[in-house]
Amino acid sequence: MRGPGETKLEIDRRRIRRRMSEIKREIEVVRQHRQVSRQHRASHALPVVAVIGYTNAGKSTLFNALTAANVLVEDKLFATLDPTTRQLTLPNNQEALLTDTVGFIQKLPTDLVAAFRATLEEVTDADLLLEVVDFSHPNMHEQHEEVLRTLKDLHAEHLPRITALNKVDLLGKTPQVDTSFFPDAVVTSALHRQGLDTLCEKMSLVLAVNMVPICATVPYSKGELVDLFHRKGHIEHEQHEEEGTLIVGRLPYSLREQYLPYLCAVPAHVHV
Incomplete structure (x- = not known):
């Protein structure tokens, strides 16, 4: 015959296993939510x-x-x-x-x-x-x-x-x-x-330091790219030229493609 102590232990074990299963399901929901959030952040x-x-x-x-x-x-x-x-x-x-x-x-x-x-x-x-x-x-x-x-x-x-x-x-x-x-x-x-x-x-x-270096002359008609550089990158030098805004700095690699048409060499008078 099982004593009352052993029966209580079995009940406690079942409760613990049930709670563990609930927590695992909750964590999986959180994990999926965080995965979507990370993908959203990466896109920005x-x-x-x-x-x-x-x-x-x-x-x-x-x-x-x-x-x-x-x-x-x-x-x-x-x-x-x-x-x-x-x-x-x-x-x-x-x-x-x-x-x-x-x-x-x-x-x-x-x-x-x-x-x-x-x-x-x-x-x-x-x-x-x-x-x-x-x-x-x-x-x-x-x-x-x-x-x-x-x-x-x-x-x-x-x-x-x-x-x-x-x-x-x-x-x-x-x-x-x-x-x-x-x-x-x-x-x-x-x-x-x-x-x-x-x-x-x-x-x-x-x-x-962990971004890629960029030097670009952004046309004045592409002012949104200058704003993007300010918000997402790190500007080391900026000045207004006849052709557009000269920006020297660093950007996340994922944004580099947007500046490829406007890349240029760092002018001799710019020291960064």
Whole structure:
């Protein structure tokens, strides 16, 4: 005869299996939705910046501060599951898409990585990774190493990455800031909007490096291409010539074809 304890265990197992099946179906719906969203973004040639980091590092708070979005901010594991994407205007009027993602945790199991593939796919498809580190946490170095391991598991370790050392406001009024472990990082406080301008400038510069160089004289009748360059690219030099607008800068490769009829050599007097 089975005891009441064993019967309860079987009921709990069935409930857990049923809930797992429901979650898998929900995740598949999210995954398909994100796939459509990625295809839509690709058609508009907007660079994508994925906000990543250890859980509770302040990713969603920073996301909200940069985009004026209203993403859930809560101090618990996996508060953000479905990635939220908002448009962001960087310096020089360059447009990009900023995507908030699920927080990483230590020793993330393989099956859990698969379960959250719908949100982690945003990482692998990004043009730039913005890693948010809780600069006030005593284990920030271990958390950073765990993020790097997860990126390696996702085959995303090769992607360009910049670091926001967040929550500097928790270190006191005159904090001793040592960034030697995180070279070329930006110290921020998302809560107090500290360091955000510098962070946006760095994102703009890194995205520009990963675009293709373009020098073109765009006819004045094609003013929409000049506007497109301002919104989607990074302009290093612009001047008005007799034949049209001379633009030297960088663009996403997918937009290069539109400028092929107007390509020209960089004039000797232009230094970029």
